[in-house]
Amino acid sequence: MDLKDKVAIVTGGGSGIGLATAQAFLEKGAKVVIADYNEESGSKAAEDLSQYGDVIFEKVDVSDEEQVKNVIATAVDKFGRLDVMFNNAGIGVQGETHKLSYEDYHKVIKVNQDSVFFGSKHAIPEMQKVGGGAIINTASILGSVGEPTAFAYNASKGAVxxxxxxxxxxxxxxxxxxxxxxxxxxxxxxxxxxxxxxYYDKLVDKHPIGRLGEPHEIAHAVIFLAENEFTTGTTLLVDGGYTTQ
Ligand SMILES: NC(=O)C1=CN([C@@H]2O[C@H](COP(=O)(O)OP(=O)(O)OC[C@H]3O[C@@H](n4cnc5c(N)ncnc54)[C@H](O)[C@@H]3O)[C@@H](O)[C@H]2O)C=CC1
Ligand SMILES: CC(=O)C(C)=O
Structure with a gap:
């Protein structure tokens, strides 16, 4: 898919992987809606990235179906269509499972997993109207390998x-x-x-490539998944070899 003049929503676009991916979509000529619940970083991101193309910020809590539905309507209202939905916003809660409260567990599930349901459900009809599109979800290495203190996070990313x-x-x-x-x-x-x-250095040691990743390296993979028309249903690992050992 040629991304020029296409429309992409990037959830969690105010920081990290989402911010780098919003920039990458803009550099490809797409129009971007940054959907993030952090108003300060989200609006700053849109302001900073406006040098690359058409970008707006919308305050959205991705764990709220109505808000996700509304941001998709806003994207279509503002830019005329929706071609790419990047369900990326996520959170983690660390701790031992026998001490994890249901509230903390459920919060992670809502933000990381329910958001993918809402973002898919409400993007699909808009993509059907324009003859197709790409939905890309941010999973994790922790969607396929366990981490002792990440019960809810493991659960949510496995589901993704x-x-x-x-x-x-x-x-x-x-x-x-x-x-x-x-x-x-x-x-x-x-x-x-x-x-x-x-713990940072311990994490570095777990990546055979000898360092942690950079957000732009994940953005590059997201662009591939959006553009490549023979790719669907896959989870693309971009992990410095973490899961290879
Ligand atoms: N950084 C890492 O090592 C890894 C991150 N991931 C995943 O990548 C995704 C992006 O995370 P990062 O860029 O690393 O973190 P980040 O913390 O830099 O960015 C996350 C963004 O999501 C937003 N956000 C959080 N909850 C939200 C909600 N309920 N509604 C709307 N926006 C919300 C935050 O405001 C923030 O701007 C997450 O899904 C995370 O689980 C996956 C594997 C590794
Ligand atoms: C740290 C993190 O969010 C991972 C590996 O998914």
Missing amino acids: NLMTKSVALQYAKDNIRVSAVAPGYVESGMVNRDALGD
Whole structure:
């Protein structure tokens, strides 16, 4: 798919992987809606990225179906169509499972997993109207390998992998391609030396390539998944070899 003049929504576009991907879509000539619940970073992102093309910010909590439905309507209202839905916003909660509250568990499921349901459900009719499109979900290495202190996160990202396959199978007939990107640890708002201290170096050691990823390296994979018309139903690992060992 040629992304020039296409319209993409990037959830979690105010920071990290989403921010880098919003820029990458703009550099390809797409129009971008940054959907993020952090008003400050989201509006700053849109302002900073406006040098690359048409971009707006919408404050959205992706765990709220009505808000996701509304941002899709806004994208179509403002830019005339929807071609790419990047369901990327996510959060993590660390801790031992026997101490995890239902509220914390469920919050992760709502933001990481329910959002993919809402973003798919409401994007599909708009993509059907324009003859197809691409839905791309951010999974994780932790969607396929376990992490002792990431019970809810593991659950949500594992679900994202299979939700991706289910929607891909249902809507291939409509030329809607559905894929996921599964990053290893990537420098971002949630992963950085300040936040992780000594654990940062332990994480580096788990990546055979000898470093953590950069957001633009994930953005590059997302662009591939959006553009490549023979790719659907796949989860593309971009993990510096983390899951190879
Ligand atoms: N950084 C990493 O090592 C990895 C990250 N991921 C996934 O990548 C995605 C992006 O995360 P990063 O860029 O790393 O983190 P980040 O913290 O830099 O960015 C996440 C963005 O999502 C937004 N957000 C959070 N909850 C939201 C909600 N309910 N509604 C709307 N926006 C919300 C935040 O405001 C933030 O701008 C997440 O799904 C995360 O699970 C996956 C694998 C590795
Ligand atoms: C840190 C993180 O979000 C991963 C690996 O999914």
